[in-house]
Amino acid sequence: MSNSSSSSPSSPAPALRYRPTYRADELRLIGSLVERGESLGFVGIAGIGKSNLVNSLRDAGRMAAYLGAAASRVHFASVDATTWQKxxxxxxxxxxxxxxxxTPQWPAPAVDGAAIxxxxxxxxxxxxxxxxRVVxxxxxxxxxFVLDDFDGIFEAGPLAMLEQLNSLRSEGNRGRLSYLVFSKRLPHVxxxxxxxxxxxxxxxxxxxxxxALEPYTASDAQQMLTYLNDKANRPLVHKDLAVIGGLSGGHSGLLKILFNLxxxxxxxxxxxxxxxxxxxxVQHECERIFAGLHAAERKAAVRVAQGRAADPQVVGHLVRRxxxxxxxxxxxxxxxxxxxxxTRRTTAQG
Known part of the structure; x- marks a missing residue:
């Protein structure tokens, strides 16, 4: 086995984690809709790099490229739905x-005890x-509100709770309250x-x-790998990183696991x-991805991997994802x- 290394007395400066072009298409789309007070959703597989995207949203300096001067007035409040207590x-x-x-700089007004x-x-x-009301x-x-990993809430409901999210906008907040929803599967399903x-x-x-929140583009994957490599004192050379990017398919979780291995x-x-x-x-990460797919997607995924014919409508959907x-x-x-x-999912071929 080989473990290529690269070092020199005049090594270049460490790579930035996020280049200005990182997830540019997604950030531009979010910025354009949020600026109009609209809501949107992304459907992405497990480990796709969503947390890195959310980190970018909460960086006003980065978002200034997409929101201009409004970036300082837009507050992306992240809600981890995996901690929801049902x-x-x-x-x-x-x-x-x-x-x-x-927004701690704007304290809420005192509430009369009788009104609690x-x-x-x-x-x-x-x-x-x-x-x-204050904000x-x-x-x-x-x-x-960045509603992260919202699958369980869509499934469990109740409907009245979900409808309240719309009602909050109607209580004088229309145009100033939006939702950015992340899920692994389609919300209506x-x-x-x-x-x-x-x-x-x-x-x-x-x-x-x-x-669809797709895997990283080749350039974003290369940037993330370069960042990981620099952080680890550059154990791998550029061509090794390119191979990892190809093997991972730009999947954030796989990319990091393959780099470490x-x-x-x-x-x-x-x-x-x-x-x-x-x-x-690697198998654990692949299982996480597989488990987050719809049943029809899982069946089609195995058949595609095996080189067998699969439902063309489902394949088309997977292409769009x-x-x-x-x-x-x-x-x-x-x-x-x-x-x-x-090799591991032959029982799901159907």
């Missing part, structure tokens, strides 16, 4: 706490309403039991603006997809995961 009061508390942390609701859910909702109405700022597609005004806010253990000259697909960390090439025959986006699907 109650409306939990969601209102998460949202209020996130926005409060971003007795029920916990109403108290939590009042806290959120008060914060929105959006009194200070004339914009609030964007997740919320089918609530008739999300036809009977939910919250869904109506963003249903015309749902986009190669830099620590080396890599054979041949059969690299087979070699890495046999590693436990950036997970399958539009070539003939189609190929799975990551050679390493494709090998995993061929």
């Amino acid at each position: 109650t409306p009061s939990s969601l209102w508390t998460l949202m209020a706490a996130s926005l409060e942390a971003l 609701p007795f029920a916990e859910e109403e108290r939590a909702l009042q806290r959120l309403r008060n914060r929105l 959006c109405q009194e200070q004339q700022q914009q609030a964007v 997740l919320g089918r039991q609530h008739n999300l597609e036809n009977g939910c005004k919250f869904y109506d806010l963003f249903c015309q603006h749902i986009y 190669w830099s620590q253990e080396g890599c054979p000259a041949n059969g690299r997809d087979v070699y890495f697909a046999g590693k436990a960390d 950036g997970l399958v090439s539009s070539s003939s025959p189609p190929t799975w986006f990551s050679p390493v995961m494709a090998h995993y699907l061929r």
Whole structure:
């Protein structure tokens, strides 16, 4: 096995983690819609690099390229839905706490004790309403709730809780309150039991603006790998990083795992997809990706990886998600995961 290294007394300065062009298409799209007070959603597989995108959103300096002077007036409040306790009061508390942390310079007005609701859910909702009134109405700022990993909430509901998210905009916050929703699967499928597609005004806010969060472009993948390599004192040379980018298919999680494995253990000259697909960390990440797909997507993914015919409509959907090439025959986006699907997921072929 080889473990290439590169060092010199006059090594270049460490690479930036995010170049100005990092996720430029996504950030430009978010900026243009948010500036108009609109909401949107992204559907992306597990480990796709969403947290890096959210970090960029919360950097006013970076967002100035997309929002101009308005960047300082737009507050992206991130809500980690994996910490939701399956109650409306939990969601209102998460949202209020996130926005409060971003805007401590504007304290909420004191509330008369007699006006404090007795029920916990109403108290939590009042806290959120008060914060929105201060930020959006009194200070004339914009609030964007980044609803992260929202799959479980779409599935569990209840519908009344989801509808309250729309009602909050109607309480004097229209044009100044938006939602940026991230999920691994399509919201209307997740919320089918609530008739999300036809009977939910919250869904109506963003249903015309749902986009695929695709794997990194080749240049973004190379930048992230260069950043990781510099941080580790450059154990790998440029051509090794390019190979990792290709094997990972630009998937953020796989990219980091492959880099760590190669830099620590080396890599054979041949059969690299087979070699890495046999590693436990790689298999765990591939399983996370696979588990986050819809059932029809999982079946099609295995068939594509095996070079077999799959439902063309589902394949077309996977192409739009950036997970399958539009070539003939189609190929799975990551050679390493494709090998995993061929050898570890034969029972899902259907």
